[in-house]
Amino acid sequence: MPDQVPAVRLTSITKRFPGVVANRDIDLEIQRGEVHALCGENGAGKSTLMKILYGMQRPDEGTIEIDGEKVSFRTPADAIARGIGMVHQHFKLADNLTVLENVILGAEPKKAGRIDFGTARKRIRAMAEQYGMRLDPDTLVENLGVGDRQRVEIIKVLYRGAKVLILDEPTAVLVPQEVDELFGNLRELRAEGLTVLFISHKLDEVLSVADSISVIRRGTTVATRLNPREVTSRRLAELMVGSELPTPELRESTVTDDVELTVRDLVVLTPEGRPVVDGVTLDIRRGEIVGLAGVEGNGQGELIETIMGIRTADSGTIGFAGEDVTGWTTRRRREAGIAYIPEDRHRHGLVLEGSLWENRILGHQTEKPNSRGPWIDRRGARRDTTRIVQEYDVRTPGIEVPIGALSGGNQQKLIVGREMSGEPKVLIAAHPTRGIDVGAQAAIWEHLRRARAAGLAVLLISADLEELIGMSDTLHVILRGRLVAEVDPANVTPEELGSAMTGATVEDAS
Amino acid sequence: MSDDKRDLPSEEGPSVAKPSETSADTAPATAEPTKTSEGVAPAVAKPDGPDGPDEVPGWQAILRGLGPRGLGLKIGAPVLALLISLGITMVVLRISGADPVSSIQSMIDYGTTSNSIVDILNRATRYYLSAIAVAIGFRMALFNIGVDGQYRLAALLAASLGGAVTLPAPFGQMLVIVAAMVIGGAWASIAGLLKVTRGVSEVISTIMLNAIATGIIAYLLNTDRLAADRPGSNNVATPDIPSSGRVGPLNGFLSSIGIDLPGRMYGLLPVAIVIGIVFWVVINRTRFGFDLKISGLSPTAAQASGVSAGRMVVITMVLSGVVAGLIGMPELLGASYNYSLNFPAGLGFTGITVALLGRNHPVGIALAAILFAFLDQSSDILQEVDVPKEIVGVMQGVVVLTVVIVYELVRRWEIRLQQKSVASELAAGHTVAGEAAK
Structure with a gap:
């Protein structure tokens, strides 16, 4: 493999936006038939680089070579024509169309002026089989789960003849089983000779699936083509953030005996009647930070929205400062002193x-x-x-x-x-430091610590396990809407917490 | 496999934990900026963020009246739009075989005679109230298409009430006006309640309520029920409102301040101005207006901030209907004194166009209402210069489309400009925090 012409070679790519340099002298080489991972913190410039490779943005300097040939993409269509396909983090599918219709949308095979569904169906079936993906071309996309939707996106890209697949944070929306399945699919694709460029900041995933790893920090590549067998996740993390890692940590305990917020047997159902929050019971005392660890999509979002009164509880109660607030409106809860940092700041936190x-x-x-x-x-x-x-x-x-x-x-x-x-008396904080640079992160932690010392009760949700472990007085694990374990943040490692979150070793972890 | 979501290394390594411990200790926010602004890469106007600010779909921005924020653009955009639409209109006139310059000249000449001015202002008053009623809904992305049915039903019922009772001077008028507001609001509330309880789109329900209102009016405006025959014509009308319950023309007051106009200027014209001012104050200065605005801009953020979406929908719908109830009042109390088959119809739909043109802003709507009234009024003269008067409908359409398109383009351009200027100002070190530190 090594002596081949690389499938993709980027040479000194630089991209400036007014006031900032998003990419600076990036060199990257991706061999044909490998899964190449690109790691970096939020805002490190991964997405910009991928947009350049996919023709959504043009570099100010530097060159792109595909199969040894220099190219210049003006639009994604140019990139697609050269066999580059991108699966975005947020799916771009039409819910009310079938898988088949979504896949061929914009690239419809025509016969006598009409769309040739028969041929398309056959091709999709053949492709699904070839790459080992379960997919029925005739189901409606709205009936599909997240993992299936992602497969539709991948098929969509392959259908257009992609030889190089860019996957932007593909696991962010998946539950562990789906992640396993996705990685299985990626290995199939690699076996068929396709090249996969996998963007992620989840190091264990990167180590388990990638053939080689490049790390990008502050807009430039700090390490390229690392061998996953020779590098530890610790080393990768250091490369990603540089050496000045601030650590979230609490000093002396400020936990008091006054319970500020109580949640009792809370159940929240989906419109279809499936429980997303399933009998959660939780106490938060004054001066205590209660962490909630869980893979995204395991009911954390629904739980906090119910605590805020944005969703209604199907059963169970929520108590605040000794009062039953289950029937209160969101505004009344906020006025009473429950503050809220929502998960999705663009949809829920800001206008x-x-x-x-x-x-x-x-x-x-x-x-x-x-x-x-x-x-x-x-x-x-x-x-x-x-x-x-x-x-x-x-x-x-x-x-x-x-x-x-x-x-x-x-x-x-x-x-x-x-x-x-x-x-505020209670703070419901979802990902309070998500997307924030390192210095500001430390400042926000300090604000939280100070408020905690002054008696604030905090429910903390974070995808950053380090932050959860370091900032929590009590740490619960949520899995499929249920609190499955309580772990001691003083003695748990991120590895142990991670496996508890997937439900693997619940007994050991507690 | 162990797919825990790890972003950072574990804290077992003392070499990593120690330096950060100190940085966390000395973390006063004021000390941070200089350090981080140099060290940390694109924290500013990151163009690869998942959602840019131009994520509001264009059509929603248009209906809600989003537009440029800067004052220069606020004035420049409509002027540009009007110039463009004037150009298009001239082309249309040319194609239809008329001489564009002389046609427009004769429209202006005719439209500025003092007789016309009175008619235009009367007409504009109706358009204005109608457009404000529509704009209230638009501001929270609620489309009250039913203003038409609301004002006609309100005018009919209020007219028959006014014709049935005789009260001394201010009370008769007040009774009719309040009744019309209540009826308009009540009729509109049906659509609001349907949306909140049954999830029925207010667009559908208000259109259907218009049809129902038309049916009810046809049923009630009958000699067996609320109406009586007009002698000497085949028109039917509700009994006339007694003279003690009417509102006299504004001409007397105007001539006392030195403006002499012929004809009868609506006595209730000032009501429209007051409604405009109240609308502006409520939207921009009150908590309710804030809730209404954010509900329109981001329903999800509004809900998370504690606005009850359902309550907001019903209240807004009712308010829109209350103002809609006023639309017929200047005519009813100031000119016709009854509701007949000839009572002005279709004002609700004109109101939608005028609100769109006026960008849901009280001053913009006033100008748009006057422009539309002027075009309607001066269409009469076009026939005399052998141009079909329907060409005015084309002109109105052209004006609205141009304004909408120009505003949306200018808005997007301004957002892009703003992002750039924010980025460059930050790069140059102009931040509020930085300034304060100096």
Whole structure:
């Protein structure tokens, strides 16, 4: 394999955006028939690089070679024509069409001016079989699970003749079994001679599936073509973040005996009647941070939304400061002092078109300094926004710009600052430091620690196990909507916690 | 396999944990910026973020009246749009065989006579109220297509109430107006309640309610029921409102301040102005208006912030209907004094267009209403210069389409510009936090 012409070679790719350099002198070589992993932190420039390779953006400098031939892509169509396909993190499928229709959409085979479904069906069946994917071309996409949808996306790309597949964070939305299945599929693809470029920041996945690994940090490649058998996940992590790793940790315990938030036998059902939160019972005391570990999609989102009153509980109760708040509206809960950092900041945390100060009001419309009686207090809100911007180091030229113009990390800092204002009693925090740079992460942890010392009760959800272990006084594991284990954050390693999250070693972990 | 979601190495390595311990200890936010701004890569306006701010679909932005934020663009965009549509109109006139310059000249001449001005302002008053009713819904992405049925039903019932009772001066008028508002609101609330309880799209239900309202009006406006024959014509109408319950024309007041106009200017024209001001204040200065706006911009964020979506839908729908109830009042109390087969119809639909054109802003809507009224009024003269008056409908369509397209393009362009300027200002070190530190 090594002496071949590489399937893809990127040479000194540089891409600047106004004010920032997203990619700087990136060199990358991917051999034909390998699974190549590209690792890096959020915001390290992985996505930009892939967009360049897929023709969505043009590099300012540098060259792209496919099979030894220099190419220049103007649009994704050019990239597809050269056999490069991309499976996006967020699926782009039409729910009300069948698998077959989705796959051929935009590349319909025609016979006598009409779409030739017969041929297409045969080809899709043959491809599914060849690459060992279970897929019925005639089911509606809306009836498919996440893993199946991803397979549809992969088939869609292969159908267009892709020889190089780019998978952008493909496991972020999958549960462990689906991840296994995906990796099985990837190995099949590799066996058929296809090249896979796999973008991820989950190191264990990378080590288990990749043939070679490249690491990108702050827009440039810091290591290329590492052999997964010769590198540890620890070494990879250091490469990814550099050496200055801040560690989340709590110092002396501030846990008191006053229970601030109680959840009792909470059940939340999907519209189809399947439980997504299944009998959860939880206590959070003043000055305590309760962590909730779980693979994404195991009911954490539904649980916190129910605690916030955005979803209704199908049974069970939620108590706050000694009162039963199960029937309260979201606003009443917020006014009573439950703060909320939502999972999806764009959908639930912000109004992107609104200015910073308008977003400061969001969620606290009825509270000082944002309003006085029925009136919005524009001056008060503006002044307090300036305070948050300074205290939380939100990088913005002013508080009148729409928050959509800021980067994700700076948006998140405003949300955290906003939710910590007004002395909340309980904070429901989902991924409070997601997408934030290292320095700001440490600052947010410090804010959390200080609030905890002052008696704040926190429910913390994070995909970052290090953060969960370091910042939690108590740590629960959630699996398929149920709390399956309580682990001691002082004595658990991320490995143990990780296997507890997949349900592998529940007994040992507790 | 062990697919735990690990992002960072475990903390067993003391060499890694120690330096960070100190950095966490000395983490006052003010000390951080200089360190991080140099060290950390693209934290700013990261163009590869999953969702850019231009994620609002164009059609929604259009209906909600999103547009440029800067003052220069706010004025520049409509001027540009009007110039473009004037150009297109001239081409259309040319194609239809008329002389564009002289046709438009004669429209302007006719439209600016004092007789026309009174008609235009009266017409604009109706359009304005109708457009405000529509805009209330639009601001929270709620499409009240039913303004038409709401105002006609309200006008009919209020007219027959006004014709049946005689009250001393301010009370008669107030009774009719309040009744019309209540009826408009109640009729609109049906659509709101259906949406909240049964998930029926308000677009569908309001269109159907329009048809039902038309049916009810046809049934009630009958000599057996609410109406009486008009002697000397085959028109039927509700009994006239007694003179103590009418609103006199505004001409008297206007001539007292030195403006003499012929004809009868609606006495209730100031009501439209007041409604416009109230609309602006509520939207921009109150908590309710804030909730309404964010419900329109992001229903999910509004819900997470504690806005009850269902309650908001019903309240907004009712408010829209309440204002819709006012649409017929200037005509009813100031000119016709009864509801007959000749009562102005279709104002609700014109209102949708005017709201769209006015970008849901009270001042924009006022200008749009006057423009539409002017075009309607001056269409009469076109026949005299041998141009079909229907060409005015084409003009109105052209104006709306151009404005909508220009606004959307300018809005997108401005967002892109803004992102760039934010990025470059940050790169140059202009941040609020940085400024404060100096």
